[in-house]
Amino acid sequence: MMSHLPDLVIAHGTVVNSFGRRRAHVVVRDGRIEQLIDATEPVPAATRIIDAAGRMVIPGGVDGHCHVAQVTGRFRTLDDYRTTSTAALWGGTTTIIDFGIPRDAHESPLAAVLNKKELARESRCDVALHGSVVSWDETVPWQLEQLAAEGVRSVKMYTTNRGTTMADGDTILKVMREMVRLDGLTYIHAEHDPIIADCTQQHADDGRIGIEHLHRTRPELAEEISVKETLAMANYTNAPVYFVHQSTPGAVDLVTEARRQGREAFSETCPHYLTLDDSVYGTAFPEWYACCPPMRSAETVAELKDRLASGAIHAVASDHSCYDLSQKRERSDDVRAMPHGLPGVETRMPVTFTAMMEAGAASAGTLEDFVEVFAAGPARINAVPRKGTIAAGFDADLVIFDPAEQRTVDGGALHMGTDFSPFNGRSLSGWPAVVVSAGRVVVDTDGFHDPGPVGRYVHRNGFRAHQDAAAGSTSATALNAVPANP
Incomplete structure (x- = not known):
């Protein structure tokens, strides 16, 4: 019975x-x-x-920015959906949103998403997807319609990484128009490519192109100029826009001002930008911290944390990318050739919680604030039904x-399929x-x-x-x- x-x-x-x-x-x-x-x-x-x-x-966490089994050039992250979803659950995240990013010019945006959807059958937690467009052609509107029918309501574009994932301004503008038509959200990786390319080349010419110089090759100005330009295009097209992994208070402030003027714009940051500063590139293991944008100055980190406490940042996502140290070290002599990205889906909860609650923050956050950026905000902004809230009818x-319990991060004991964590040895709550x-x-x-x-x-x-x-x-x-x- x-x-x-x-x-x-x-x-x-x-x-x-x-x-x-x-x-x-x-x-x-x-x-x-x-x-x-x-x-x-x-x-x-x-x-x-x-x-x-x-x-x-x-509520179980919603991580709106994960890269699972991602192929970038000749590098592939070492995880699969079984591994990453298991690590997500260990870390209190019950829904991940991955990206279908074309591997090369031969893979279409639609094919990239359908490939990820098939791989996601092995997931232990719920999965949603973002699309991605690199270049415009006459098939893109139809492909975006098909993605919307698949429940993919956001498309990511990069304003840097020329020759691989970068979308030019014409493509970004046209995709924004299509996303308005399809009631979608435009995701942007904002770094000004001409500035990045020139700055990186200058460092290469001076022989300062190893990982220890990463933070100098990608200045804060490049991020903020790109955010400003993208907001202008979003204003022109009336497109909602979401900026991934913002690392500077200036970038966040640009979004805040756009919102004050009535624009639908959102700021995301990542745990590493709230807790790590550019002094990590002077340590014995700088390759642990290879990501783009890079870590910023201690002063910038403190100001970014203030923006989080004030509510100006709408989501904290991991930007999970699971390379191991052998991949990182293969070309640590040249930041242009090494893979960038950090494992973080499992540590997003304690790192974010600690950053928001720690004594000494200019204005420590509340538990409600933490739930907003960890679960409720990502679910609402990404239009994920039945997530991010504890109430009747929700999943x-x-x-x-226990907020008072502390543990020390042991990178080797985590479950993300790699052999390090950028937070190794840190004592964290949450x-x-x-x-x-x-x-x-x-x-x-x-x-x-x-x-x-x-x-x-x-x-x-x-x-x-x-x-x-x-x-x-x-x-x-x-x-x-x-x-x-x-």
């Missing part, structure tokens, strides 16, 4: 959403949150009950943790103790419980349709009303 009991109850925890907190029992049935019951009421019977007394219960993606994904307990005190390849491919909603449904809401009601794919 089938049981009528809920599958799971998380009892007595402090439930923290981006809009507030309450002590409650969270009742889970069939992969969804059935209801929240005030913690003063008796705990309802269930197949499994987890006592979260004295701990926080937050049962949940994390239990590690997940229990992780629930689609109603399944996948991490607890007994370790990881592999659910198998059960991760769902998530069809995202139209950007403006989703934002309009959420507009003015300080509760879960509007977001939960957005039509979701079956």
Whole structure:
């Protein structure tokens, strides 16, 4: 006889959403949150009950910027969806958004996405996808229509990396127009290519092109000029625009000013830009920190952290790229030839939490602020239905943790399929103790419980349709009303 009991109850925890907190029992049935019951009421019977007394219960993380099994030139990241999704769950992230970036001129944007969608069948957590356009041709509008039909509502373009992933200004402008037509969101990697190319060549001419000089080859000005130019194109086309991995307060301030003028613009940063400064390139292992943009000065890091605390940054994403040290060291003598990108999907939660909460920050954030950039904001901005909020009808993606617990990062003990972490040896708070994904307990005190390849491919909603449904809401009601794919 089938049981009528809920599958799971998380009892007595402090439930923290981006809009507030309450002590409650969270009742889970069939992969969804059935209801929240005030913690003063008796705990309802269930197949499994987890006592979260004295701990926080937050929505499972949504990492809007991951690169899984990514091919860039002759380098390929060492992970696959099984590895990266497992690491994500270990780190409290229950939904990742990957990119279908054409490997070369022979792979179309649509083919790149469909390839990633097929690979994602091995995922242990839910997966959504971004598209990417490198060059414009007459087939691109049709391809973008097909991507929208696949639930891919965002397209990334690079303003640098000429000869590989860079899109020229004409392409960016035309794609922006198409994304407006298709109710989508334009993602931008913003670094001004002529400045980057010239600065890098000058350093190469002087023999200062090894990894220890990376931060000098890609100046802050290059990022900020590119953001300014892109915002002008977004203003011209009326396109919503999202800037990935912003590393300077100046870049964030440009987005803030655009928003003040009524533009739909968003700033994302990454944990490494909030915690690491350019002194890392003078250490014994500078290759641990090869990423673009590079780490900035300690003063810039402090100001960026202030922008996060003020709410000017809308999402913190990992920009996860899983190379190992042998790949990093193969061409560490020349930053133009080595692979850039850091493993980080597993450490996003504790690094971000620590950066926001640590004493000494100009204005430390709240738990609600953390939930906003870790889960709620990424879900809302990327129009991911039923994610980022603990409320009836939402997916049962949940994390239990004790904010006071500290652990030290051991790069070799992580689960990302590589042999290092840029945060190795750092003492961090905010590690997940229990992780629930689609109603399944996948991490607890007994370790990881592999659910198998059960991760769902998530069809995202139209950007403006989703934002309009959420507009003015300080509760879960509007977001939960957005039509979701079956």
